[in-house]
Amino acid sequence: MPKLNREDVEKLTAMAIDLARNGQTTELLEYFDHGLPLNVQDAGGNTALMMAAYHGHGDAVRGLIERGADVDVRNGRDQSPIAGAIFKGEDEIVRMLLAAGADLDAGTPPARLAAEMFGKKHLLAPDAD
Template identity: 55%
Template sequence: MDDEQQRKLRAIVADLAREGNTAELTGFLEHGVPVDERDEAGNSLLMLAAYHGRTETVALLLARGADPDLRNDRDQAPLAGALFKGEDEIVRLLVDAGANPDLGTPTARQTAAMFGRTL
C-alpha cells in the first residue's frame, strides 16, 4: 500500500471511530488495521471514540487491546478527553482498562479538578 492509500485508510478508520460505527470499524480491525492506528494529528482510534462519546466503540477498542494511555501530538490522553467532555461511562471504561490519570497535558487529574469531578 502506498503512502496515499495509507493516508486514506487512516482517515476512513478515524472517521469510523469518531462516528461510533463500531460494526464497520470491527471489519477493518479484523482485516489488519492496527487497533492503535492514529490520524494525522496523532489521535488514536480510542482517543477519537472517547472524545466523541462512542461508548460501544471505546469498549470494542479496549477489548482488542488498544492502549488507554496513547497520547496525541498535543500530549492529550483519552482519559482527559473523556473527562473534558463529561463522558462518565467512558471514563469508567478507561480507568478499568488501566488508564493512567497522571499522563498528558493536562493530566486527567488536572482535568477532573478543573470541572469538579473525581476519578
C-alpha cells in the same frame, strides 16, 4: 491483509478515525479485525480510541479496548483519551478507560487535573460508581 503502502494506510486511518468519531462501531471494528493496526494515528496523532472516547461512543471504546488498543496513546497535543473523556463529560467512557488501566498522570493536562478542573474527581476514586 495485503502489504499496504503509506498512502493506503493514511487513507484507511482517516476512514477509521471518521468511523470512530461518528460512532459507527461495527464498520470501525472491521478495519481493525482485518489488520489495520489498533493504535494507528492520524496526522493530528489521534487514534480511533481517542476519537470514540471524546465523542462518547461507548460501544466503540469497549470494542477497541477488547481488541487491545492502548488506552494511553496521546495525540499531537499531548492529550490522553481519558482526559478528553473527562473534558467532554463522558463518565461511562472514563470508567471504561480506568478499568482498562488508563494512566491518570499522562498528558497535558493529565486526567487528574482535568477531573479537578471539571468537578469530576469522584470518577477517579477507586469506589466510583
